Amino acid sequence: MDVIYRYDPFAPMTARQIPDAKTALETLVQGNDRFKQLVHLMQERTLGGDNAEPIVVPMSLMTSGLPLFPGAMPSQSPFAVVLGCSDARVPIEAVFDQSFNDLFVLRIAGNVLGSECLGSLHYALANLKESLKLIVVLGHSKCGAVTAAVDTHLSPDAYVNIASTFALRSLVDQIQIAVRGASHALEKYAGAAMSDQTMYRSLLVGITAYVNAAVSALELQRELRLSRGDGPQVVFGIYDFETLRVQSSPLLKPGIPRLRPAVRTATELADYAYEIVEALMSLDEDDRESACKLTIQS
Template identity: 70%
Template structure:
């Protein structure tokens, strides 16, 4: 399989057009679809199912955010800021198929919101407001920081290994809000004692990954509203390894927003947590064996 980047110096140069938040969301979703398409075709080729046709990707220095001549330094003009996790398996620009100068990226374990992250975002809002149209919180499935937070909540004795390390403790502590919200939603859904602890842990990690992204988005939207009521919109989503998609719900539906607006209050956050639990349990009911968490329901 050949993946070819093709530059035509005589083709007309078309400047990037991202006039508002909706256009920014559309570009990110389309970019994620391009990323998925490329990986899907590579996987088909690996399995011997490829048509053999090369994949040709047009490019130009301007659309790639590169200087047009040697020694030039482009003006920084990202259309979106992204708060993502440090996980090496989820490189932000690659997941959204974006190139130089498109995204202002902040990465921290568990995509939590700390003072340093806020300082960087305030810098972006102050200095890049002409181009910045959107702020994205990007979580991901199977997050190690989320798993650590879930484990310390389920087994408090394990917290001793984290408690003596303040920086690590601060990360895990920030995720506890999402863990508690996900736990409450899951227990409300089940409405009966939980018999399968391992399945409960696995499900709680899956739900918390989504709720944690929503919590960071809620906190970030409130913070940005204090700074500037007319600032960019805050949205959130979660990258799923199996599907390669960024989506705001565990069960992918084309009609659902892939990047969802931040919850506006605690009720909206709680409603979202219950929605995620319902979808995760629905998927489990179809895909898991009879010994799954569903067996604990009355």
């Protein structure tokens, strides 16, 4: 199977136009679909499938955000800001199949919103507002920071060992609101006895990844004082290792937004947490286990 990057110096060069948040969102989702399709094709080939047709990826300096000739740096013009986790398995540009100058990326463990993060966001909003149409919070499944926060919730006596420094504590503490939201939603759905089940920890980590992305999007919107129709739209979702998809629900049904608008109130946040619990519990047992199984050391 060949993946060919093809550069034609005589092809017409037109810069990509991203006029609004809707186009920015579609561009990211389509990019994630390209990434997913390519990885699936390679996986099929690895497993002995037929050799697929070569994939030709047209290359252009202009659409790749690269200098057209030596010394000609383009001005910075990302169409989206992405707040993601530092996890090495989730490189933001690769997951969305985007290139140079497309995304303004902030990465911090657990995709939590710290003051330096907010400073970078303020900078982006003030200086890149011409091109910026969308702000994305992207969590991911099997997140180590989320798992640490869940473990401090489930085993308070292990708290000091897990969050052994002030800096680590501040990170883990920021995720607690999402852990509590997820745990409350799970208890509301299945009753308090749920916490005795063997899958409880994994389920809680799986649900918290979604709720934590929603919390960061809610906080980010509040901190930046963004209201509807004013400035870039804020959306959130997670990258799932099993499906390779960016998604805002474990239910893979058409009509469920891949990235959804930030929740605006505590009630909307609680409703979202409950929706995720319902979605996970509606999967058959094997799918639920693979969606939530923990492959990380913790």
